[in-house]
Each structure stands twice: as structure tokens, then as C-alpha cells.
Amino acid sequence: MQEATVLIFVINTLSKEYRKFLSFEEHIAEICDIQAICASIENMLLTANNLGLGSLWIGDIFFVYPELKHWLNKKGEIIAYIALLGYADEKPVVRPRKDFDKIGQ
Template identity: 50%
Template sequence: MPSILNRRSIRKYKDTPVPREAIGEILYAGSLAPSSKNRQPWKFIVVSGEAKKGMLKAMGQGLLREKEGRDALLPESRQHIGGAGYTLRIMEQAPVTLFVINPLGLDLDSPATPEQRIYEICNAQSIGAAMENMTLAATELGLGSLWICDTFFAYEELNRWLGVKGTLAAAMALGYADEAPGPRPRKSMEELAVWRS
């Protein structure tokens, strides 16, 4: 369990490039995750170098749109836009951002049957397992990572910039850590677990 115990959400990165082989190992770890009905609902897009400029611009445009309330996707989450701006600065600093696209995903405004909604939930669980595998693999390789959800403030802009079929499901900043945060408090097992025998 050392990787699980040592994994941290990293928000400060060195500008040291991440070797392509290490990124490949991390993506491979993601691909080994369990998935509902073995659908493997993921496609990985690695953004680094000059390509970061377009990605950061798309993210910034989405944050501005949400802040101004123009066609806001998350109008009831406006209080979190400041935190999303901080996330944008982290993405700018991190050498690599990994995006996970769900090629089986429904558009947010698509009508869905109960069965399709269940598939979406199962696919989201599968992608979560892939993301966790990737954070643990990064830790084993001496890299820091940050699982990012603030990308949903720029959902439309990033989907358009990524230019793929499917839906943006997750993102992860990746690089060599320039901080060493301690573990954050966790709920006790008494709070979390109910045992029935």
C-alpha cells in the first residue's frame, strides 16, 4: 500500500519535463483499470509543450464565460470559480495535463433513458478507477499529480479544443512535485463503515 499512503494532490510543480516513457506507463496503468462490462470507456489525450497554450486559452475562456454568466453551465457553482482560476494556474505550471475522454458518453443536454443513465454512472465509475490507477502509477514513478474537476467550468470550450468524439470526463495535472504536502485528515472507519452480519 505504499503508493496509496504516499499519494498526494500536488499543486506546485517544477518545470522539469516528464519523460514520454513515464507518461506511457501512467496511461497504461489507467488502461488496466476495471470497467463495467469491459467497455473501457476512455481515450487519453496528453497535452504538453506548445499545445498547452491552446488548452489554457480554452480553459480561460470557459472560466470567463461562467464568471460573466453567459450561458453558464454551472450557474449555482459560481462561488467556486475563484478556485477554478487557481486550478488554471496549476495547469499552466504543470508540464503535462492528461485528459480522459469518454467516447461512449452522452452530451450533457441529451435526453437519456434510465438504462442510459445507469450506463453513464457505470462508465463514470470505470473512469474513476482509471484515474486512481494513474495517480498511483505517477506516485510510484516519483511524479506528482492532481485530479482536476474544475475543467467542467470550461466543458464546452475544452471539448471543442480537444476536438474528439465523446465527452470530457476527467483531467489530471502531472509533473515533478515542487512541494511535499502532508496527508489530509480522513474520516474514521467508525464514521465510514456500517457492518452487517
């Protein structure tokens, strides 16, 4: 993270604090927000890749969540994800993928 050219902190300003009990409707709204956030991050990272940039999607931020909230000075909003962009030092080998017809077999 320290060497990344760009750090993008994705904040869900509509979200409720994680420790708060949610009604069914609030829970559905949270899920819809998360889906929209994930789609937007994926689009950013795919675009970065098309521009020749390296990228990394960090979703497991909850191990350092209190520190991140303090550092970003966020009280109620939920820090959803972090995305890193920059020029990669190395190009990883593309992993082999199954043929589409063989998926699920």
C-alpha cells in the same frame, strides 16, 4: 496546469451529450462508464505517486467545458476529467487521518 509535465484528458467516447435525455438503461450505462473512468484515473495517480511524481485530478472542468471541447476539437464525446502529472515543487504536509476504528463515531 501550465507547468505540469503531462496533461491527460480523459474522454468518454461512449457517452451521450449532457443535454440529451437518457433512458434508464442509458443512464445506468453512463454511471458504469463514470465509475470505470474514475477507477482508472485513481490507479494512474496512485502509480504516479509511487514513482515519485506529483499529480492532480481535475474534475470540475465544466466551468470551461465549451472552451475545452473547442480546443480539443471534440464534438460529441464527453470530456470526463483532466489529470496532471509532473514533479512537484513542494511536498504537502500529510493531513492527519482518523483511526479506522473511529470512523463513523
